[in-house]
Amino acid sequence: MDDHLSVAEEAVRDAGDIIARLYDEPREIDYKGRFDLVTSADRQAEELIVGRIRERFPDHGIVAEEGGESKSDSEFRWYVDPLDGTTNFAHGFPMFCVALALEQRGEVVLGVIYDPLRKELYRAVKGQGAYVNDRRMRVSQSPRLDESLLATGFPPFRAANHDLNIQYYLRFTELCHGVRRAGSASLDLCYLAAGRLDGFWELKLFPWDKAAGGLMVLEAGGKITDMDGGPFKLWGDPIFASNGLIHAEMGDIFSQVKTSHAG
Numbered sequence: 001m002d003d004h005l006s007v008a009e010e011a012v013r014d015a016g017d018i019i020a021r022l023y024d025e026p027r028e029i030d031y032k033g034r035f036d037l038v039t040s041a042d043r044q045a046e047e048l049i050v051g052r053i054r055e056r057f058p059d060h061g062i063v064a065e066e067g068g069e070s071k072s073d074s075e076f077r078w079y080v081d082p083l084d085g086t087t088n089f090a091h092g093f094p095m096f097c098v099a100l101a102l103e104q105r106g107e108v109v110l111g112v113i114y115d116p117l118r119k120e121l122y123r124a125v126k127g128q129g130a131y132v133n134d135r136r137m138r139v140s141q142s143p144r145l146d147e148s149l150l151a152t153g154f155p156p157f158r159a160a161n162h163d164l165n166i167q168y169y170l171r172f173t174e175l176c177h178g179v180r181r182a183g184s185a186s187l188d189l190c191y192l193a194a195g196r197l198d199g200f201w202e203l204k205l206f207p208w209d210k211a212a213g214g215l216m217v218l219e220a221g222g223k224i225t226d227m228d229g230g231p232f233k234l235w236g237d238p239i240f241a242s243n244g245l246i247h248a249e250m251g252d253i254f255s256q257v258k259t260s261h262a263g
Contacts, residue, residue, distance in 0.1 A: 001110055001125050004057075004102055008112040009123065011052040012098040015045035016116030019083060019098065023117070039090055042066055045082035045098060053078050065208050077103045081208040084113075085184035099186040101211035108234065111212030113186050122190045122216055130193050130219035139222040139243035140195040145172075145253075148198035148246055151180040151188040155204040165203050167257050175253065185239075189213025192241055193220035199242040199250050201227065207234045217241045227254050 022041040046066050053062055061072035064080035078100065083089060085096030094117050102110040113122040122137075124130035130137045142148045150172055154165060172179050180197070182188060185205055191197045193216035211234060214224055223244040224232045229251050232239065242250055 001102075001128075004110055005112070005123065005125060007052060007056050008100050008102065008110060009121065011049045012100050012112050012114040013121065014052075015048050015082060015098045016114040018044050018048065019089070019096070020116040023089065023092075038066065039083070039086060041089060042083045042086055046080060049080050049082060049098075049100060053080075063208060065206070075105045079103065079108075079208040079211040081186060081212075084186040084209060085182075088183045093183070095182045095184050095187060097184055097187050097190075099208065099212045101208070101215065103211065103234075108211050108215045111215040113190055113212050113216070115187060115190075120190075122193070122212075124193075124212075124215045124219040126215065126219070128219070130216045132190070132194055137194045137216070137220045139193060139217070139220050140198050141245065142198045142243060143245050145176050145199075145246050145249045148176045149178055149180065149196075150176055150199045150201075150250075151182065151191070151197050152200065153181060153183065153185050153188065153202040153205075161203045164258065164261050167261050168201070168254065171253055171257050172250075185209045186213045189241060190216050192222060192243070193217045195220075195243075199246055201238070201240045201250075201254075203227070203238045205237065205239055210234070210239050214239065214241070223247050225251075227258075 019041045046064050059074045061077035062070040081099040084099050089096045097113050097115045099113045101108050109126040111124045120132055122132050169179055188200045192200050217224055224241045227238045227240050
C-alpha cells in the first residue's frame with residue numbers, strides 16, 4: 001500500500017491547498033438541490049484528485065461525489081469526497097476536509113483525510129493503525145454514555161427519516177455531555193478515532209462520506225455497525241460508530257426511540 005498511500009496523501013494535500021486558497025476568496029456557489037450546495041472548490045479539488053489517480057492507476061475504478069462512478073474491472077476502487085462540508089465552506093464556517101479512500105475487492109484498505117485549515121492529515125491502512133500527522137490515534141476510553149460526547153449529522157435535504165433523527169438527537173442530549181452537529185461526517189469520524197468524540201451516528205450518508213473515516217475508527221480500535229447493531233454496509237445509508245465501550249448503551253437508546261417514534 002505504500003505507493004497508493006503516497007499518491008493519496010499528496011493528492012489530498014494538494015486538493016486541500018486549492019480549497020484553503022479559495023476559502024479566502026469570494027465563493028462561487030451552485031445548487032444540486034434546494035439546499036444541496038456545490039462550489040468551484042469541490043470541482044477543482046475533485047478534478048485534481050481524479051487526475052492524479054488516473055495518471056498513476058489508470059485501470060482503477062473511481063467513485064467521486066461530483067463526477068459519479070468510473071467503472072473498471074480492477075479489484076481496486078477509489079472513493080473521492082473532494083470537499084466534505086461544502087455548506088460549511090460556502091458560509092465560511094471552518095469545518096471541512098478532503099477525503100479519499102481505496103477499496104480492494106469490496107473492502108476499504110486505505111483512507112486519507114486532510115483538514116486544510118488545521119493542517120491535520122489523517123491516514124489509515126488496514127491492519128496498520130490510524131494516525132494524525134504521524135501521531136497514533138486511539139479511540140477514547142469513556143465507559144458510559146453519561147460521560148461521553150457524541151456527534152451526528154443531517155443531510156442537506158429533508159430525508160424521510162429526518163424526524164426520527166431529531167428524536168435521537170433530543171434524547172441523547174439528555175443523556176450525555178452533548179451532541180455536536182459540525183457538518184462534516186469525515187471529520188466527525190476522525191475525531192472519534194482520535195478520542196475527541198466517543199460516538200457518532202448519521203442516517204443518510206453516501207459511500208464517499210464514510211469510507212475513509214470508517215477505516216480510521218476501526219484502525220483506532222473503535223466499532224462500526226448499522227443502527228440496529230448489524231454489519232456496517234458502505235453502500236447502505238446509515239452509520240453508527242463508537243469507541244466500542246458505549247456501543248451497546250447507545251444501541252439501546254436507538255431501539256427505544258425508534259419504537260416510540262413508530263408507535
